[in-house]
Amino acid sequence: MxxxxxxxxxxxxxxxxxxxxxxxxxxxxxxxxxxxxxxxxxxxxxxxxxxxxxxxxxxxxxxxxxxxxxxxxxxxxxxxxxxxxxxxxxxxxxxxxxxxxxxxxxSAKTTPFQVAESDVVNEDLRLRYRFIDLRREKMRKNIIFRAEVITTIREFMEGNGFHEFQTPILANSSPEGARDYLVPSRIHPGKFYALPQAPQQYKQLLMISGFDRYYQIAPCFRDEDARADRSPGEFYQLDIEMAFVTQEEVFAIVDELMKLVVKKHGKHKLVFEDFPQITFHDAMNKYGTDKPDMRFDLFLQDLTDELSGSECQIFSQGKKPGVAIKAINYPGGAEAPRSFFDGLQTWAKQNGLKGLAYIVFEEGIAKGPIVKFLSENDLTAIKEKTGAKDGDVVFFAVAKWKAACHGLGALRYVLAERMELRDPNVMAFCWVVDFPMYEKEDHSGNIVFSHNPFSMPQGGMKALEEQDPLDIVAYQYDICCNGVELSSGAIRNHQPEIMYKAFEIGGYDRKEVDEHFGHMIRAFEYGAPPHGGIAPGVDRLVMLLADEPSIREVIAFPKNSKAQDLLVGAPSSVMPEQLAELNIRIVD
RNA sequence: GCGGGUGUAGCUCAAUUGGUUAGAGCGCCGGCCUGUCACGCCGGAGGUUGAGAGUUCAAGUCUCUUCACUCGCGCCA
CATH class of the missing domain: 2.40.50.140 (Nucleic acid-binding proteins)
Structure with missing residues (x-):
């Protein structure tokens, strides 16, 4: 036996x-x-x-x-x-x-919390004793579920001609993007490796090396602060890159994969069999975010043209360049208690707005603090554009276009929560396309890359030379689901001259580009295929499929929100001898 | 870095308007029990109410400071 x-x-x-x-x-x-x-x-x-x-x-x-x-x-x-x-x-x-x-x-000591009980235990304690926490049925299921989803992903990728390659963990630091995790080099005093924020350079180099379809369940490291759906420090993404592809072909692969994973592992219904595409600009204007939750129809409207001529001081600010007047209708909102509207004023300030004007439509007339400043024409325009009926409330944000959109986009979720529009049983995937190549930095007014500088601008060199940089869009896309960004991707820029030009507009001269990205440019000079890819976040995808509110529920050993591993005690001080060997001195 | 929330027994929670010795369930220790599956019953131990200061005759409760966790903003090309 x-x-x-x-x-x-x-x-x-x-x-x-x-x-x-x-x-x-x-x-x-x-x-x-x-x-x-x-x-x-x-x-x-x-x-x-x-x-x-x-x-x-x-x-x-x-x-x-x-x-x-x-x-x-x-x-x-x-x-x-x-x-x-x-x-x-x-x-x-x-x-x-x-x-x-x-x-x-x-023989076990008395455990700090009970495995057999279903009580929700303080998360700090759970993480400290994760090995016990993982014995709980729900966690055991989540972790195995995650493994099964990853198996499905691997089978799909392999079945579609992709090969999984490992790329370096000890990589190079890059000045762009998120903060790096640095690893000191013992052999080269004063020099550092960086843990990769993503295997971006390596997967592009693989394409240049002649490999056609690459994927990897890749660990990525970014020293940025946490959110419920964003682990601090490290996370996994399904890193994908393909040679000789168009944007649509990347979409097709991801569409098929997502549908497969949801149907096989999710208990959710897909809202769209064909994932809709929306431009960044339209997403901002309609949903107030670049990661729209398409499970419900509650749209922002633009009333800049209609109302900026109004006598009302709030709206006449719409005449200023860059300022937009956005509105959203809250059907049935007239029923909401006064305290709701009062509370929203504070809320608005926390969400980047000066305030939140609103009009209540009741018994055939418009009511509310700003109504007395509005003309009949103004009110007609508002009703027409927003479709507001008796019993509805229309909210307005007047601010810089992006802030106004974001503010009402956030309000859209508040309203959706009240109306219970966010159906937890469905998944609405969508593609957000045509991200701008550049944006104007708020504090400096400089033109900076708004996304990956290695993305191909639509229109290529001609666009870079002839268009207003702020009007140039890139072959840069996101896939979103239920208001969560699952992934960014792009068709890459594989032509050195276009790259230099793109960087020039973004504020880098040739010398700087060579200094920081020279190795990439060199590679592009020896025969680079057009290529593109994407990298859906595995943790986030599993979180959505498992209906978990936090990414930590689908990670075996997550960091807490301060990026600590309480179980093994990381980060920690190290022995002076270790520091000496690395030529590192701690400065207080 | 900034803002919100939470913090009471090992765990999950309660404690009226600021008012008696801060309670309950689970767990733990001891006892009883031959068919349970959240077994049942009896008894017991266990508390710096996160910490510190203040107001008050009196503070778990009010005020301030601070710490921890968490959610959001910034950040995440």
Missing amino acids: HLYRTHNCNELTKSDINKNVRLSGWVHHRRDHGGVLFIDLRDQYGITQIVFHPENNEMLDIASHISYESVITVTGNVVERSEETVNSKLATGEIELFVSELNIES
Whole structure:
């Protein structure tokens, strides 16, 4: 007989009755009836009830004092349960194990929280004792679910001619983008590796090397602050790159993959079989965000033309260049209590707006603090454009275009929450396309890259030379789902001259480009295929599929929001000898 | 860096307007119990109410400071 087990804890059925078997697992729960003792024995697979009887009083006594979460090995006969004692909740509920031999492999101290209870435990504590937390059914399911999703992804990619390559973890620092994690070099004092923010350069180099379709479940490292859907420090993305492709071909692969994953693993209905495409500009104007939640129709309207001529001071600011008047209709909003509208004023200030004007339409007339400043024409225009009816409320944001859009985009979610429009049972994927190549930096007024500088501008060199930089859009796209950005991607710029020009507009002269990106440009000078790709976030995708509110629920050992690993104690101080070897001195 | 929320027993929570010795369930320890599966019953231990200061006859409760966690903003080309 195997030293530890002949079966797992989810395996034994009626057909095993009278067999002498051995099980190992954790003491999940214990029910001591004095004369008879039941223990639920648990492993990754499930639970089997094992029974101790007074025939062996010594063993019964020992068993009755085994602490929860201890690991034991038991040997005995599989016994049929009488009809009234069958537990239909367990796969093994028709049998139980009559224990004849007990071995305690590892006795557990009292655990800081209970594995068998479903209480939501303080997350700090859960992370500190993650190895116990992961024993809980929900976490075990999530982590295995994640593994299964990744298996599906790998099978799909391989089946479509992609190969998985590993790219370096010790890479180079780059001045663009997120903060790097730096790794000091021992052999080269004063120099540093950087952990890759993404394998971006390497996957492009693979294309130039002649590999046609690359993918990798790739670890990425960014030293930026956390969000509920963004792990600090590190995360995994499905990194994809393809040679000789158009944007549409990248979309086609990702569409198919997402649909496969949702249908196979999700319990959600897909809102769109064909994922809609929306331009960045339209997404901002209609949804107030570049990652629109398309599960519900509640759209922003632009009233800049209609209202900037108004007598009302709030609206006449719309005449200023760059300022937009955006509006959103809240159907049935007239019912909302006064406190809701008052609370929104503070809310608006926290969301980048000076305030939030609104008009209540009730009993055929318009009401609210600003109505007395509005003409009949103004009101007609508002009603026409927003479709506001009796009982509705229209909110207005007057600010720089981006701020006005973002403000009402955030309000759109507040309203959707009140109206319960965000259906948790569906997934609405969409593509956001035509991201601008450049934007004007707020504080400096400089033209800077708004996304990846290596993306191909639409129109190529001609566009760079002839168009207003702020009007140039790139072959740069995002795939979003339910208001979450799953991934950014782009058709890359593979032509050195266009690259120099693009960088020139972005404020880098030739020398700087050569200094920072010379290795990439050199590579492009020896025969580079047109190529493009994308990199959906694996953690986020699994989070959405598993219906979890936080990314940490689908990561085995996540960092907390301060980027610490409380279990192993990272980051930590290191020995002075280590620092000395690296030529590093800590300055207070 | 900034703003919101939370912090009471090992865990999850309660404690009226500021008012008696801060309670309950689970867990833990001891006892009883031969069919439970959230077993049941009896008893017990366990608290610097995150920390510090203040107001008050009286503070878990009010004020200030601070710490921890968390959500959001900034940031994430």
